[in-house]
């Protein structure tokens with residue numbers, strides 16, 4: 001059986017992120033799309049925007 005490996009990309013910079021390394025993932029409150037943010041973009045407080053139009057700090 002193949003191991004389930006989560007491949008989440010940062011929605012701001014597009015880099016692959018590793019969960020548990022300061023990076024976060026959550027579901028868009030609007031459409032439920034999985035959103036990832038890398039630790040760099042989180043620290044910089046960059047805005048993110050989902051493809052549904054939702055955006056946040």
Ligand SMILES: [Zn+2]
Pocket residue numbers: 010011012013014015037038039040041042
């Ligand atoms: Zn990023």
Ligand SMILES: [Zn+2]
Pocket residue numbers: 028029030031032033050051052053054
């Ligand atoms: Zn969304």
